[in-house]
Amino acid sequence: MTDDYGGVQHWTDLLTQREVWQDAEGVIHRLDDLPPDRCARIHAFCMRQADGVYDLIGMQLAAAPEMSETATEAFDRAFDSFMYDTTPAAWLAGTPLLEALRARSYDLPADWRTCHCGYPLVDEKGELWDHSACYPGVIID
Ligand SMILES: [Zn+2]
Structure with a gap:
Protein backbone atom coordinates (compact mmCIF):
# COMPACT_ATOMS: atom_id res chain seq x y z
CA MET A 1 0.00 0.00 0.00
CA THR A 2 2.81 2.41 0.82
CA ASP A 3 4.40 1.64 -2.58
CA ASP A 4 1.76 3.88 -4.14
CA TYR A 5 3.59 6.88 -2.71
CA GLY A 6 7.07 5.91 -3.89
CA GLY A 7 9.25 8.71 -5.19
CA VAL A 8 7.18 11.79 -4.54
CA GLN A 9 8.85 14.98 -5.79
CA HIS A 10 8.33 17.05 -2.69
CA TRP A 11 6.66 16.50 0.66
CA THR A 12 3.87 18.84 -0.42
CA ASP A 13 2.73 16.02 -2.75
CA LEU A 14 1.71 14.16 0.42
CA LEU A 15 -0.51 16.90 1.86
CA THR A 16 -3.80 15.30 0.83
CA GLN A 17 -3.33 11.96 2.62
CA ARG A 18 -3.00 10.81 6.26
CA GLU A 19 -0.97 7.69 5.78
CA VAL A 20 2.71 8.25 5.03
CA TRP A 21 5.71 10.56 5.25
CA GLN A 22 8.77 10.55 2.97
CA ASP A 23 12.05 11.41 4.69
CA ALA A 24 15.02 13.30 3.22
CA GLU A 25 16.52 10.04 1.90
CA GLY A 26 13.31 9.29 -0.01
CA VAL A 27 12.24 6.51 2.38
CA ILE A 28 8.48 6.22 2.86
CA HIS A 29 7.30 5.73 6.46
CA ARG A 30 3.81 4.90 7.67
CA LEU A 31 2.86 7.68 10.09
CA ASP A 32 1.49 5.10 12.53
CA ASP A 33 4.98 3.53 12.68
CA LEU A 34 6.77 6.82 13.51
CA PRO A 35 7.21 7.79 17.18
CA PRO A 36 5.22 10.79 18.46
CA ASP A 37 8.29 12.99 19.05
CA ARG A 38 9.43 12.49 15.45
CA CYS A 39 5.95 13.33 14.13
CA ALA A 40 6.00 16.50 16.24
CA ARG A 41 9.35 17.47 14.67
CA ILE A 42 8.07 16.77 11.14
CA HIS A 43 4.97 18.84 11.90
CA ALA A 44 7.18 21.74 13.04
CA PHE A 45 9.40 21.30 9.95
CA CYS A 46 6.35 21.59 7.67
CA MET A 47 4.86 24.55 9.53
CA ARG A 48 8.13 26.51 9.29
CA GLN A 49 7.70 26.35 5.49
CA ALA A 50 4.02 27.35 5.49
CA ASP A 51 4.50 30.60 3.54
CA GLY A 52 6.61 28.98 0.82
CA VAL A 53 4.30 25.99 0.47
CA TYR A 54 1.27 28.26 0.23
CA ASP A 55 2.89 30.18 -2.62
CA LEU A 56 3.94 26.94 -4.34
CA ILE A 57 0.44 25.42 -4.20
CA GLY A 58 -1.07 28.72 -5.33
CA MET A 59 1.17 28.71 -8.40
CA GLN A 60 0.26 25.09 -9.15
CA LEU A 61 -3.45 25.95 -8.91
CA ALA A 62 -2.99 28.99 -11.15
CA ALA A 63 -1.24 26.81 -13.75
CA ALA A 64 -4.03 24.19 -13.78
CA PRO A 65 -5.02 22.97 -17.27
CA GLU A 66 -8.22 23.95 -19.07
CA MET A 67 -11.40 22.46 -17.67
CA SER A 68 -15.10 22.20 -18.36
CA GLU A 69 -17.27 25.13 -17.28
CA THR A 70 -18.55 23.36 -14.16
CA ALA A 71 -15.06 22.30 -13.19
CA THR A 72 -13.82 25.84 -13.79
CA GLU A 73 -16.46 27.28 -11.47
CA ALA A 74 -15.63 24.77 -8.76
CA PHE A 75 -11.96 25.50 -9.27
CA ASP A 76 -12.49 29.27 -9.06
CA ARG A 77 -14.32 28.88 -5.75
CA ALA A 78 -11.58 26.64 -4.37
CA PHE A 79 -8.92 29.04 -5.59
CA ASP A 80 -10.64 32.09 -4.07
CA SER A 81 -11.05 30.39 -0.73
CA PHE A 82 -7.43 29.27 -0.89
CA MET A 83 -6.19 32.77 -1.67
CA TYR A 84 -8.38 34.93 0.52
CA ASP A 85 -10.12 33.02 3.32
CA THR A 86 -7.17 31.84 5.32
CA THR A 87 -3.55 32.38 6.31
CA PRO A 88 -0.76 30.12 5.02
CA ALA A 89 -0.26 28.58 8.47
CA ALA A 90 -3.99 27.98 9.06
CA TRP A 91 -4.38 26.48 5.61
CA LEU A 92 -1.37 24.18 5.99
CA ALA A 93 -2.34 23.07 9.50
CA GLY A 94 -5.75 22.02 8.14
CA THR A 95 -4.42 19.71 5.43
CA PRO A 96 -4.86 15.95 6.00
CA LEU A 97 -1.09 15.32 6.31
CA LEU A 98 -0.59 18.01 8.96
CA GLU A 99 -3.70 16.90 10.88
CA ALA A 100 -2.32 13.36 10.85
CA LEU A 101 1.12 14.49 12.04
CA ARG A 102 -0.47 16.48 14.84
CA ALA A 103 -2.56 13.48 15.92
CA ARG A 104 0.54 11.25 15.88
CA SER A 105 2.49 13.78 17.96
CA TYR A 106 -0.13 13.14 20.68
CA ASP A 107 0.31 9.39 20.12
CA LEU A 108 -3.10 9.14 18.45
CA PRO A 109 -3.54 7.18 15.20
CA ALA A 110 -2.66 9.17 12.08
ZN1 LIG B 1 -8.86 1.41 20.43
Whole structure:
Protein backbone atom coordinates (compact mmCIF):
# COMPACT_ATOMS: atom_id res chain seq x y z
CA MET A 1 0.00 0.00 0.00
CA THR A 2 2.81 2.41 0.82
CA ASP A 3 4.40 1.64 -2.58
CA ASP A 4 1.76 3.88 -4.14
CA TYR A 5 3.59 6.88 -2.71
CA GLY A 6 7.07 5.91 -3.89
CA GLY A 7 9.25 8.71 -5.19
CA VAL A 8 7.18 11.79 -4.54
CA GLN A 9 8.85 14.98 -5.79
CA HIS A 10 8.33 17.05 -2.69
CA TRP A 11 6.66 16.50 0.66
CA THR A 12 3.87 18.84 -0.42
CA ASP A 13 2.73 16.02 -2.75
CA LEU A 14 1.71 14.16 0.42
CA LEU A 15 -0.51 16.90 1.86
CA THR A 16 -3.80 15.30 0.83
CA GLN A 17 -3.33 11.96 2.62
CA ARG A 18 -3.00 10.81 6.26
CA GLU A 19 -0.97 7.69 5.78
CA VAL A 20 2.71 8.25 5.03
CA TRP A 21 5.71 10.56 5.25
CA GLN A 22 8.77 10.55 2.97
CA ASP A 23 12.05 11.41 4.69
CA ALA A 24 15.02 13.30 3.22
CA GLU A 25 16.52 10.04 1.90
CA GLY A 26 13.31 9.29 -0.01
CA VAL A 27 12.24 6.51 2.38
CA ILE A 28 8.48 6.22 2.86
CA HIS A 29 7.30 5.73 6.46
CA ARG A 30 3.81 4.90 7.67
CA LEU A 31 2.86 7.68 10.09
CA ASP A 32 1.49 5.10 12.53
CA ASP A 33 4.98 3.53 12.68
CA LEU A 34 6.77 6.82 13.51
CA PRO A 35 7.21 7.79 17.18
CA PRO A 36 5.22 10.79 18.46
CA ASP A 37 8.29 12.99 19.05
CA ARG A 38 9.43 12.49 15.45
CA CYS A 39 5.95 13.33 14.13
CA ALA A 40 6.00 16.50 16.24
CA ARG A 41 9.35 17.47 14.67
CA ILE A 42 8.07 16.77 11.14
CA HIS A 43 4.97 18.84 11.90
CA ALA A 44 7.18 21.74 13.04
CA PHE A 45 9.40 21.30 9.95
CA CYS A 46 6.35 21.59 7.67
CA MET A 47 4.86 24.55 9.53
CA ARG A 48 8.13 26.51 9.29
CA GLN A 49 7.70 26.35 5.49
CA ALA A 50 4.02 27.35 5.49
CA ASP A 51 4.50 30.60 3.54
CA GLY A 52 6.61 28.98 0.82
CA VAL A 53 4.30 25.99 0.47
CA TYR A 54 1.27 28.26 0.23
CA ASP A 55 2.89 30.18 -2.62
CA LEU A 56 3.94 26.94 -4.34
CA ILE A 57 0.44 25.42 -4.20
CA GLY A 58 -1.07 28.72 -5.33
CA MET A 59 1.17 28.71 -8.40
CA GLN A 60 0.26 25.09 -9.15
CA LEU A 61 -3.45 25.95 -8.91
CA ALA A 62 -2.99 28.99 -11.15
CA ALA A 63 -1.24 26.81 -13.75
CA ALA A 64 -4.03 24.19 -13.78
CA PRO A 65 -5.02 22.97 -17.27
CA GLU A 66 -8.22 23.95 -19.07
CA MET A 67 -11.40 22.46 -17.67
CA SER A 68 -15.10 22.20 -18.36
CA GLU A 69 -17.27 25.13 -17.28
CA THR A 70 -18.55 23.36 -14.16
CA ALA A 71 -15.06 22.30 -13.19
CA THR A 72 -13.82 25.84 -13.79
CA GLU A 73 -16.46 27.28 -11.47
CA ALA A 74 -15.63 24.77 -8.76
CA PHE A 75 -11.96 25.50 -9.27
CA ASP A 76 -12.49 29.27 -9.06
CA ARG A 77 -14.32 28.88 -5.75
CA ALA A 78 -11.58 26.64 -4.37
CA PHE A 79 -8.92 29.04 -5.59
CA ASP A 80 -10.64 32.09 -4.07
CA SER A 81 -11.05 30.39 -0.73
CA PHE A 82 -7.43 29.27 -0.89
CA MET A 83 -6.19 32.77 -1.67
CA TYR A 84 -8.38 34.93 0.52
CA ASP A 85 -10.12 33.02 3.32
CA THR A 86 -7.17 31.84 5.32
CA THR A 87 -3.55 32.38 6.31
CA PRO A 88 -0.76 30.12 5.02
CA ALA A 89 -0.26 28.58 8.47
CA ALA A 90 -3.99 27.98 9.06
CA TRP A 91 -4.38 26.48 5.61
CA LEU A 92 -1.37 24.18 5.99
CA ALA A 93 -2.34 23.07 9.50
CA GLY A 94 -5.75 22.02 8.14
CA THR A 95 -4.42 19.71 5.43
CA PRO A 96 -4.86 15.95 6.00
CA LEU A 97 -1.09 15.32 6.31
CA LEU A 98 -0.59 18.01 8.96
CA GLU A 99 -3.70 16.90 10.88
CA ALA A 100 -2.32 13.36 10.85
CA LEU A 101 1.12 14.49 12.04
CA ARG A 102 -0.47 16.48 14.84
CA ALA A 103 -2.56 13.48 15.92
CA ARG A 104 0.54 11.25 15.88
CA SER A 105 2.49 13.78 17.96
CA TYR A 106 -0.13 13.14 20.68
CA ASP A 107 0.31 9.39 20.12
CA LEU A 108 -3.10 9.14 18.45
CA PRO A 109 -3.54 7.18 15.20
CA ALA A 110 -2.66 9.17 12.08
CA ASP A 111 -6.27 8.85 11.01
CA TRP A 112 -7.46 10.07 14.39
CA ARG A 113 -11.10 9.35 13.67
CA THR A 114 -10.21 5.66 13.93
CA CYS A 115 -8.19 4.09 16.76
CA HIS A 116 -5.32 1.62 16.31
CA CYS A 117 -7.89 -1.09 17.17
CA GLY A 118 -10.02 -0.14 14.15
CA TYR A 119 -12.93 1.23 16.20
CA PRO A 120 -13.87 4.94 16.18
CA LEU A 121 -12.28 7.17 18.82
CA VAL A 122 -15.61 8.91 19.35
CA ASP A 123 -19.01 7.21 19.24
CA GLU A 124 -22.03 8.51 17.35
CA LYS A 125 -23.00 10.64 20.38
CA GLY A 126 -19.59 12.31 20.26
CA GLU A 127 -18.41 10.60 23.46
CA LEU A 128 -14.83 9.40 23.75
CA TRP A 129 -14.34 5.67 24.08
CA ASP A 130 -11.63 4.36 26.36
CA HIS A 131 -8.82 3.26 24.03
CA SER A 132 -6.09 3.56 26.65
CA ALA A 133 -5.16 -0.13 26.21
CA CYS A 134 -4.78 0.19 22.42
CA TYR A 135 -1.40 0.50 20.69
CA PRO A 136 -0.14 0.47 17.05
CA GLY A 137 -0.68 -3.00 15.61
CA VAL A 138 -3.19 -4.12 18.28
CA ILE A 139 -5.43 -6.99 17.10
CA ILE A 140 -9.01 -7.12 18.41
CA ASP A 141 -10.76 -10.48 17.92
ZN1 LIG B 1 -8.86 1.41 20.43
